[in-house]
Amino acid sequence: MTIPGSIVPPARLLMGPGPISAYPSVLTAMSAPLVGQYDPFMTATMNETQELYRQVWATTNDATVLVDGTSRAGIEAAIVSLIRPGDRVLVPVFGRFGHLLTEIAERAGAEVHKIETEWGQVFPASVIEEAIVRVKPTLLAVVQGDTSTTMLQPLEDLGAICAKHGVLFYTDATASLGGNAFEADAWGLDAATSGLQKCLGGPSGSSPITLSEKAVAVIRSRAKIEAGIREDGDPDAADFVRSNYFDLGMILDYWGPRRLNHHTEATSMLYGARECARLLLAEGxxxxxxxxxxxxxxxxxxxxxxxxxxxxxxxxxxxxxxxxxxxxxxxxxxxxxxxxxxxxxxxxxxxxxxxxxxxxxxxxxxxxxxxxxxxxxxxxxxxxxxxxxxxxxxxxxxxxxxxxxxx
Amino acid sequence: MTIPGSIVPPARLLMGPGPISAYPSVLTAMSAPLVGQYDPFMTATMNETQELYRQVWATTNDATVLVDGTSRAGIEAAIVSLIRPGDRVLVPVFGRFGHLLTEIAERAGAEVHKIETEWGQVFPASVIEEAIVRVKPTLLAVVQGDTSTTMLQPLEDLGAICAKHGVLFYTDATASLGGNAFEADAWGLDAATSGLQKCLGGPSGSSPITLSEKAVAVIRSRAKIEAGIREDGDPDAADFVRSNYFDLGMILDYWGPRRLNHHTEATSMLYGARECARLLLAEGxxxxxxxxxxxxxxxxxxxxxxxxxxxxxxxxxxxxxxxxxxxxxxxxxxxxxxxxxxxxxxxxxxxxxxxxxxxxxxxxxxxxxxxxxxxxxxxxxxxxxxxxxxxxxxxxxxxxxxxxxxx
Structure with a gap:
């Protein structure tokens, strides 16, 4: 094989369903020099990025971080961390990404119940509530915007319904966040995930996530600090999360004051994610x-x-x-x-x-x-x-x- | 919160155990414009990157791709895709990252057996063979270079031992690949994973992986195409991989000629990973x-x-x-x-x-x-x-x- 030259992508105006052309300053941020993973500048940048995304999500959730992977990494982290094998999960499906939520929940060992509507439609809140009453799920998992059909599921009434029935409320806002209203706290979300490659105007590869205190309590109840860095007195739950990479408890400990080593944060993606949020908030x-x-x-x-x-x-x-x-x-x-x-x-x-x-x-x-x-x-x-x-x-x-x- | 300005990292010479300062041209590649995920340029770049990494790994393995996440994403993808719950996994532990392999295998439901040596030492091949004979594992999982102790486990004799006993042979070469000899085919590896942030000179966030035909056959035997894109006749195994994001079968279908949608490839990380391999091969x-x-x-x-x-x-x-x-x-x-x-x-x-x-x-x-x-x-x-x-x-x-x- 002849060794090729440096990458020279063709000029493209990306007007599809995403990924779309990134903001120029996001691309510039991606090429900023690296620093060490515990450099004071790195930890300060992580903290700052958390605060920027709290504003993007409209939340005061302390547990607002990035998952190092594409949007579906964030989805899988939310689902595998929130449910135990055998838990019931309700998924209203109105397009391909509803099917993806059922798929990920099934792989995580959930008993998945879905309701479906015709592609091109969304669900009235009453239909979702009826299903909640019938299924009694641990978790309601619903896509906000299903890019396969372009539909936007109204979420504003679902938080109260979930709270009334003791159900955790999770949504994936990959296709919608930044271009459509989103109010994590006002809508009563327990977990929400997204990606950079749609309205946030960055590259795929980092998944913003926010978790309510109730969600964090569920995750903390399953805490298991990994062998190799575990110290005396550290938690070691028997019903641990069935993934190391997506164990949000460990991800929170890495982003939190304890800075407990987990993955090595993807520095360039962090820089890009920070710039996406910064641009959004600077514009308003x-x-x-x-x-x-x-x-x-x-x-x-x-x-x-x-x-x-x-x-x-x-x-x-x-x-x-x-x-x-x-x-x-x-x-x-x-x-x-x-x-x-x-x-x-x-x-x-x-x-x-x-x-x-x-x-x-x-x-x-x-x-x-x-x-x-x-x-x-x-x-x-x-x-x-x-x-x-x-x-x-x-x-x-x-x-x-x-x-x-x-x- | 006052909206901060663009990111301006301090000048750092990163001489720790990694991440280290990236090659300037890798940072430049990270800021190249995005293209769509099925753009002919994108799929050609994915193919080209596969071919570059085949040379980096010294393999003819068709199944040579990137996992979109940090090094431990690659580790988890390899382990969760290769073992079924209840399978025995043998891990020789000579530092922190050996413990990580046991941790990830345990989360995936494996029956994990470990042998340990003092930190600062490595294992003679005979000790590993004795343990294989005793444990009869499905998989031997061993770190090549454990950055916690700086030790490099010799691998060259382990492939023949694994082949003799019918054991899959997996190594993580995150800390070592590019700076130490690595011969995936000559050493009989069935799976190997790495990251960019050490000797490859890039940012954390993409994990090169290569899989032998034997490993691919195991993964294919568990194939399950996800709901939402499944077509008549597509496989739907009962012992499916217990992760969607890390199901290497689906990742291979995305990188392969079928281009079956899975995650949205992290384009900027792909560009960076390509440049890391390109520089290495251009220098030799x-x-x-x-x-x-x-x-x-x-x-x-x-x-x-x-x-x-x-x-x-x-x-x-x-x-x-x-x-x-x-x-x-x-x-x-x-x-x-x-x-x-x-x-x-x-x-x-x-x-x-x-x-x-x-x-x-x-x-x-x-x-x-x-x-x-x-x-x-x-x-x-x-x-x-x-x-x-x-x-x-x-x-x-x-x-x-x-x-x-x-x-």
């Missing part, structure tokens, strides 16, 4: 959500003006992604290929029943902007026409501009 | 090991010339790190603090019985260089004197220079 949490709302509304108006049929219940769509039916007679994958090859713009398809049936177009993080919306719509119009669809000239761009003009 | 595998041997020999000569007592069996020391006893009367942590605060140089202490008793000084990856060795020795001489130790003026630097002069 509400301002960022508004920017996503406007970009999402402009993209929605644009694709509708191009004559595309929007998939699912638009009233419950995430701000940051829209799914459209691929028009009859248009070769979907080839058209996506032309978007990428000719314009350098990526849009996505979806999973399972929606694979090859819809395109998903995202407007998130750094790319929730007027220029990216307009460029994408202009390119899409051109590609649709070339692939045989009948599209009104300039309609998509005009409709999107109208949304921006009306703000 | 043997040349890099020789550079580590020389830097390690120079540091060893330097600390001995400063009158420091080296810990452990020097004949079995890793090239890339040395442990020295903290001299009587010297306040170890304060002296390390002075190294960091006054000179910007980090050295480490160790874990468990060695905490506060030894310092560990690393010469790895980018920092396996003459200038870093000399600078560290000059600073250490100054600090030792200021903290009350009697040290020969210039002796450490002179001794190290002599090693370089003799090369």
């Amino acid at each position: 949490r509400d301002a960022v959500i508004t920017r996503h709302e406007i970009a999402g509304a402009a993209m929605l108006a644009g694709v509708e003006a191009l004559g595309l049929q929007v998939f699912g219940d638009v009233a419950h769509k995430m701000t940051n992604v829209v799914a459209v039916e691929i028009p009859e007679g248009v070769a979907g994958d080839a058209a996506r290929g032309a978007m990428l090859d000719d314009f350098g713009i990526e849009i996505g398809t979806s999973f399972g029943p929606l694979h090859g049936r819809v395109w998903r177009i995202g407007t998130m993080g750094y790319n929730a902007r007027k220029d990216t919306v307009l460029t994408t719509l202009a390119a899409l119009e051109s590609v649709l026409r070339r692939f045989g669809a009948s599209v009104p000239a300039g309609g998509g761009v005009e409709a999107a501009l109208d949304v921006y003009a009306g703000v | 595998r043997d040349a890099v090991i020789t550079r580590h041997e020389i830097a390690g020999a120079a540091m060893l000569a330097g600390v001995e010339a400063l009158g420091l007592q080296v810990f452990g069996d020097v004949a079995h020391k890793m090239t890339n790190v040395v442990a020295v006893e903290i001299p009587e009367g010297v306040a170890g942590d304060a002296a390390r603090g002075a190294m960091l605060d006054d000179f910007g140089i980090e050295i480490g202490t160790s874990f468990g019985p060695l905490h506060g008793r030894v310092w560990r000084i690393g010469t790895m990856g980018y920092n396996a260089r003459k200038d870093t060795v000399l600078t560290t020795l000059a600073a250490l001489e100054s600090v030792l004197r200021r903290f009350g130790a009697s040290v020969p003026a210039g002796g450490g630097v002179e001794a190290a220079l002599d090693v370089y002069a003799g090369v």
Whole structure:
């Protein structure tokens, strides 16, 4: 094998369901020099990052940290740490990532009960409460935004329902956090997880997580300090978490004042995660959500003006992604290929029943902007026409501009 | 909270047991623009990175990938994917990271048998074979280099022993790979894992792994494609791997031609991991090991010339790190603090019985260089004197220079 040169990625405007193009300053932060894992600067940066993410999550939870892995690492850490084998878990499934929660809970030994609704819909709180009464789960695990369908499950009433029935309330907000309202404390969340590669505008590889005191108490009741660093008097529970890497008790001890060695924190990902939160808070949490709302509304108006049929219940769509039916007679994958090859713009398809049936177009993080919306719509119009669809000239761009003009 | 500015780490020369200062071009690679996860450039980069790591590991194993997490993520992926609950695992423990292997195997439900030797020593192959005959394990799990003691376990005879007794042979080479000989195929390894933050000269957060065909067959026998993307005819084993994130079968399907969605590959970490391997191979595998041997020999000569007592069996020391006893009367942590605060140089202490008793000084990856060795020795001489130790003026630097002069 000839040794290749340094990496030179092609220019891409990532307008799919994520990952999306990172904020330039996040990429700059990723290349900052490393420091040692117990350097005062490192521990101060970890503390500072915790405080930044408390604001992102809208929580006072002390237990607000990063899990070193992609979004599903955070999901697995939450589930495997919160449930014991045999515990009942209720998962409302409204897309592919609901299935993922059932999958992860099943692997962790849970007795998983799911309720399902048609892809493109969400659940009324009453339906979830009925299932809670019937199943009596230890944990309710629900995705906030299921990127496979673009739907956003309303969470604001579920915390009170869970509290009433003594159920832990967990959500995964990977696809939604930063671009849609999220209130960890006000909504009564016991655990929430996310990733950087959607509305937070960073690379995949770090999973922000926050845990309520109730969740931490469950985790602490299963504490087991690992052999090799255990000291006299350290806990050693028999019903320990069935993963070392995802044992949130040990992860909290590493982030907490005891700084008990666990993994070696992924320093560059920490720098990136910190910058994602810093940018969001510097712009303002509400301002960022508004920017996503406007970009999402402009993209929605644009694709509708191009004559595309929007998939699912638009009233419950995430701000940051829209799914459209691929028009009859248009070769979907080839058209996506032309978007990428000719314009350098990526849009996505979806999973399972929606694979090859819809395109998903995202407007998130750094790319929730007027220029990216307009460029994408202009390119899409051109590609649709070339692939045989009948599209009104300039309609998509005009409709999107109208949304921006009306703000 | 006032929103802080962009990250500006202090200048540090990381001469501890790792993480160490990354190669500048690795940091540059970390800030390269993102592409989509199924972009032709992305999948080509994944393929290319696999091929680079095959050369790093000295293997033809098709199943050579990255696990998205820190080194212990790779360890847990290997162990949880290779063993079923109740399987016997044999772990020869000669330091803290041997204990970690027992811990991770125990969490995965294994019946763990360990043999121990004094910290600072390694095992003769015959002792490991005797234990294999007695325990009849499914898996032998052994650390190659245990950074807690600096010892390097010889592996070259263990593959044949494992093959003879029908035992899977796994090693973690996090602390050693790149700075010490490693021959995955020639030594008969079934699984090996590593991390970037030691001799490979990158940040923590990505774990290279390679698996033999025999290991892949075990993993494939437990295949379960997750709900949400499962298609008719896909495997759905009852003895599935008890983790979704660490199910190497699904990770291989994501890296393989089927490109079956699992996690979203951590693009920036991939870029960094690729550059680590690229640099190593461009310099030459043997040349890099020789550079580590020389830097390690120079540091060893330097600390001995400063009158420091080296810990452990020097004949079995890793090239890339040395442990020295903290001299009587010297306040170890304060002296390390002075190294960091006054000179910007980090050295480490160790874990468990060695905490506060030894310092560990690393010469790895980018920092396996003459200038870093000399600078560290000059600073250490100054600090030792200021903290009350009697040290020969210039002796450490002179001794190290002599090693370089003799090369």
